[in-house]
Amino acid sequence: MSNHLSERINNMSTSATLAMAAKARELRNEGKDIIGLSLGEPDFNIPDFVKEAAKEAVDQNYSSYSPVDGYADLKKAISNKFKRDNNLDYGIDQIVVSTGAKQSLANVAMVMLNKGDEVILPAPFWVSYSDIVKIAEGVPVQVPTSIDTDFKMTPEQLEQAITPKTKMLWFSSPCNPSGSVYSKEELEGLAVVLRKHPGIFVVSDEIYEHINFVGGHVSIAGIAGMYERTITVNGVSKAFAMTGWRIGYIGAAPYIAKACTKFQGQITSGANAIGQRATIAALEAPVNKIQFMIDEFHKRRDLVLSLLGEIEGFKLNVPEGAFYVFPDISSFFGKSLNGTAINNASDLAMYLLEEANVATVTGEAFGNPNCIRISYAASEKELKEAIARIKAVL
Ligand code: PMP
Ligand code: GLU
Numbered sequence: 001m002s003n004h005l006s007e008r009i010n011n012m013s014t015s016a017t018l019a020m021a022a023k024a025r026e027l028r029n030e031g032k033d034i035i036g037l038s039l040g041e042p043d044f045n046i047p048d049f050v051k052e053a054a055k056e057a058v059d060q061n062y063s064s065y066s067p068v069d070g071y072a073d074l075k076k077a078i079s080n081k082f083k084r085d086n087n088l089d090y091g092i093d094q095i096v097v098s099t100g101a102k103q104s105l106a107n108v109a110m111v112m113l114n115k116g117d118e119v120i121l122p123a124p125f126w127v128s129y130s131d132i133v134k135i136a137e138g139v140p141v142q143v144p145t146s147i148d149t150d151f152k153m154t155p156e157q158l159e160q161a162i163t164p165k166t167k168m169l170w171f172s173s174p175c176n177p178s179g180s181v182y183s184k185e186e187l188e189g190l191a192v193v194l195r196k197h198p199g200i201f202v203v204s205d206e207i208y209e210h211i212n213f214v215g216g217h218v219s220i221a222g223i224a225g226m227y228e229r230t231i232t233v234n235g236v237s238k239a240f241a242m243t244g245w246r247i248g249y250i251g252a253a254p255y256i257a258k259a260c261t262k263f264q265g266q267i268t269s270g271a272n273a274i275g276q277r278a279t280i281a282a283l284e285a286p287v288n289k290i291q292f293m294i295d296e297f298h299k300r301r302d303l304v305l306s307l308l309g310e311i312e313g314f315k316l317n318v319p320e321g322a323f324y325v326f327p328d329i330s331s332f333f334g335k336s337l338n339g340t341a342i343n344n345a346s347d348l349a350m351y352l353l354e355e356a357n358v359a360t361v362t363g364e365a366f367g368n369p370n371c372i373r374i375s376y377a378a379s380e381k382e383l384k385e386a387i388a389r390i391k392a393v394l
Helices: 016-029 048-059 072-086 100-112 129-135 155-161 184-195 254-267 273-284 287-308 345-356 380-393
Strands: 095-098 118-123 139-144 166-172 201-205 230-235 248-251 335-337 340-342 372-375
Touching (some): 016 345, 072 095, 095 100, 100 166, 100 201, 100 230, 100 248, 129 139
Parallel strands (some): 118 139, 118 166, 166 201, 201 230
Antiparallel strands (some): 095 248, 230 248, 335 340
């Protein structure tokens, strides 16, 4: 029946992260003992002080439509957060609160891109960037990087990818899926190229800013010449384990913020009222309230690297942030494992799901077909068991 549907939806891929999580859920329902390392979702509970704020908001009857761009006091809290954590000055007319950073990204694509505009995506990139760009009739231009350069795009690669049609560059740092963190010097290198092309805008997805093991997150908007044309995207899903509460936001030039508000006003209206009230508490709290999560992720990263390092054929780098490892597993291609032919990363991810009952995500979905993504947002016990199973079937 798909011929009754629009070309738009027929041409769109299903989110590979969500698809793998759904598949794992389905197998679990069938009684299989699946360990899910596919979804980028903190396994902590929302901090109590955030829950309290949400409960209060329910009692205070925050039940009406909220302003499309977010409550004014939430936008003030976001403005203060940008200043405190990123030394960025975004006034409240420059902030738009949305239903997750995913919607923030979709808003930006819809208000910035015309048909055929090119968007540079250093690969690997977060799974949804490419389809969000395409739905806005933009053209994703992948710039491949490899594990040998820690999956980072160099200024030379950026320069080479730019054409007269380039409208934007989208990237995340810390990066999902590679965990790579761009240093200030590396961002300055990219800015040197971008300053030569004043018409190119940047989406800087900073949703993992706090999950950074080298310390000192750097926002590209703070680099000379970048502020006016950077859209800084962030949210509370990762830092505060609030994935299901669906609150994300942007800081951008006032005219971009206004356009996003106009678009959102026709599509979804203001984001969830209770989630917004809870987000005020989350963002006003000192960052040290979530330090325990960051320390725990750091510990798990080291554990996962050391255990995966024992598996022959896994090539690893040392991710400096987020909660993913992105091993290059191309040494298995062309081989047969227990009778299953492994020709690409999707084959390997499927083999691990079926034979080891461990859910990971193929790197193809992130623009790197040599790798798989393993999320270590799981307990130490699960991680040890999952990697032992992977080792056994390989
Ligand atoms: N950007 C990146 C890099 C992500 O990993 C995610 C994962 N959820 C998002 C954006 C979207 O986050 P959310 O919509 O939950 O705020
Ligand atoms: N961003 C997370 C991930 O990459 C959550 C899933 C999603 O929104 O796609 O796994």
